[in-house]
Amino acid sequence: MRSLREQLGFGEGELTPKLVILNGYPIAVVTAVTLHIVLLAGLLYLQTSSQSQALELVQPTVIKALLIDENPQVTNQRNQERRRVEDQRRKNEQAAAAQKRREDAAAQKRRDEAAAQKKATEERQRVADAKARTERETREREDAARAEALRQDKLAEEARERREEQARREREATADAAAAEAASSEFELIQSATGLIQQLVTENWSRPPSARNGMRAVIQIRMLPTGELIDATITQSSGDPAFDRSAENAVYRAAPFSELTALPIRVFNQNFRTLSLIFQPEDLLN
């Protein structure tokens, strides 16, 4: 019977009924689940391998742009803190000056006394040169005692100086802490400003169709403290003139960066007077 069925060309059809019996569900489930897992894995791989970093700033290095709270309360507090630190420094300076003045006065007095004594002794010598052999000895003793007193005075002064030094060092430490705090807020300022510039430039950047992954143009811009752009020059060409031009246009279109006016002038001068921008398309498919 079997041979007859095969003869009739039904041999190949034997697989068919079996599949229909199971209705192919196990195979179908396995296939569908595998397909989804493969797709998810592919997505994951693509995401981890590609860096979607379109534009980065060279200087200062940016990790993440933070937006600083610019509510007046915080700025007020910051101003008050600064004023307090300054006041304290002024007070300390005044105290130091007063002490110096006192010391100077004391030294002057001592010098005057010494001069007067010298004059007196000289006079006495001149007047009673002969009678004063024994007296001189006593006087010398007195002198020695006075010198001793002077020395002790000096020692005390040294101790005081040492104390003062210590106090000064303490003051310096607190001043350092304040400076560090200022620096961290300065860092945040820089970060937020660079973030803003980056965002503005990226928004205004329209890449030409000839842009390819791996292209890299560096543009140096010079700015005024008002955020106005003085000029932008291509310091490193990408090799594609259209790409370079698009980068340059992006900078010109994004200017002026009026947010930079909020920066302290010192911070601006240190970080933003000249700035290099790297233009790099990374997220293109081709």
Place this chain on the structure above:
Amino acid sequence: MNEAISPITLILEATLPVQLVMLSLLGLSILSWVMIVQRAMVLNAASRGVLSFEERFWSGMDLSQLYKEGTQMQRDEIPIVGLENIFRAGFKEFMRLRQQSSVDREAIMEGAQRAMRVAYSREEEKLERHLAFLASVGSVSPYVGLFGTVIGIMNSFIGLASQNQATLQVVAPGIAEALIATAMGLFAAIPAVVAYNRYASSVETITGSYITFTDEFSSILHRQVHSE
């Protein structure tokens, strides 16, 4: 800002309703793929079965011989599908009615045709199973995805309202997260729609060949009835 936002992290950090929507869409997508693969195999087998049975039927062999072969196959627990089922139903009814001498010719023909019609509609039902599911996945899952997107964007705008400085960085992740739901809806819907259209047309072809065969077979039977 320079941190790359990947879809994976977006999915993992999405809000609960959006995540639920995404999960249900993933489930729908997997299910619809199960149906797609299963239907592909069933329909393939059916169209191959049509060809092989027609070849046997028109090879000029005796019809009662063909019927006996089928009975033998049934005994061997090989299931009989498609055209052969229709043929067997019609032929069985025909032989049974013909053995009763009291039944007239038209009644014999009618009985055979009725039996074939019943077998035909059973076969058609087998072929069309799950196609409705594919069709509804294809039409509904974009809306489900859209629902997730609307919820996500709503949430991100609510979050935006509590911020006093609205920047792109605040809005963008929420919207990106929300858009993933739409993408997943489309991802589930597109294969389902394509498969539905394809399978519907191939079901039509196969049922068409069943109908043709039924007609041809009943004309053969008709000839046999009236030749006596």
